[in-house]
């Protein structure tokens with residue numbers, strides 16, 4: 001398929017809260033003419049307003065192409081997919097809006113990145129699209145935001161450091177997450193949808209061992225983790241599943257990964273758990289719709305609130321006699337830094353193609369882009385370090 005006449009990147013969902021931040025980031029970091037990119041969404045008038053705001057900071061963006069696409073109209077999605085080499089989508093909840101676009105990208109032969117943290121959607125994409133995407137040499141990479149880039153790439157970074165320290169045999173890594181930030185309407189709607197679908201206890205926050213040896217240390221679910229001096233509890237997000245798939249796709253080591261939320265004190269941890277538990281319980285009742293109204297689509301934390309956001313993920317890794325503690329740090333987890341993560345992931349697929357691992361299909365950030373993406377993210381201020 002000749003893709004030379006296509007755009008490098010189309011941003012679908014540019015009118016949303018996160019999509020708007022991605023558009024701003026691309027407009028600030030790209031030189032006009034450096035890449036061919038375009039904005040897409042369902043409402044062309046709203047798209048024009050986004051473009052006007054970008055052109056106010058740099059008139060070169062006044063001519064940015066705009067395209068209309070509706071997630072329920074497969075023809076419009078195929079038209080979009082046929083116009084680009086990489087599709088970047090922030091149209092969510094993905095369980096409601098995502099799969100027709102994935103199908104269009106596979107049919108028209110373009111790479112794809114999204115921001116989902118919804119396990120059911122992602123598993124469906126793997127089941128239904130991995131084979132054809134792999135056969136066509138495409139890279140479809142979900143979970144390119146705070147879910148799950150810091151965790152997935154942090155584990156890869158830790159594995160590489162363990163090997164440098166002469167580690168041999170099965171690997172055990174625990175990741176401990178601390179973060180501060182707000183949430184947007186789209187994230188609230190997606191989280192409520194994902195929680196409504198989840199059975200209690202469906203994910204333990206711990207990945208299955210890839211080839212057998214994992215789970216060698218048994219500990220209570222809530223415990224004081226002396227390695228980081230904090231109280232921790234397993235975090236049932238999509239991240240351990242993403243790490244597990246990366247391990248299987250990379251296929252070079254055996255890994256057991258544990259994923260935890262960490263807090264300074266037991267009361268603080270209990271408060272965090274109670275908050276999540278309440279939302280989880282309400283997600284399964286009609287009160288879900290009242291919760292959704294707290295943060296309508298298109299709204300999210302202010303610039304001032306985002307400036308105060310941060311995250312730190314500490315990874316404690318062991319492999320035979322070798323052990324290492326690493327950290328991944330960044331700014332506002334949900335939006336400021338998420339916009340940079342997905343934009344750099346899309347640019348990585350578009351610009352670094354020749355340097356990427358020869359893996360295709362429905363991939364993870366680590367399996368698709370690995371160290372090449374880590375290099376890019378370091379330029380955005382994200383830190384990957386070994387703790388002394």
Ligand SMILES: NC(=O)c1ccc[n+]([C@@H]2O[C@H](COP(=O)([O-])OP(=O)(O)OC[C@H]3O[C@@H](n4cnc5c(N)ncnc54)[C@H](OP(=O)(O)O)[C@@H]3O)[C@@H](O)[C@H]2O)c1
Pocket residue numbers: 013014015016017018019041042043046069070071072090091092093094097115116117145146147148184185186187188190191296297298299300333334335338
């Ligand atoms: N994993 C992470 O770390 C992370 C972080 C941030 C966000 N997210 C996810 O990203 C997604 C977007 O979040 P957000 O807060 O930016 O949401 P949002 O502000 O509600 O934006 C949603 C976007 O989707 C568009 N859209 C809705 N229905 C559509 C349809 N039928 N066809 C075409 N476009 C449609 C909206 O267009 P209109 O403007 O025309 O309404 C808007 O551009 C959510 O799923 C959220 O969970 C994930």
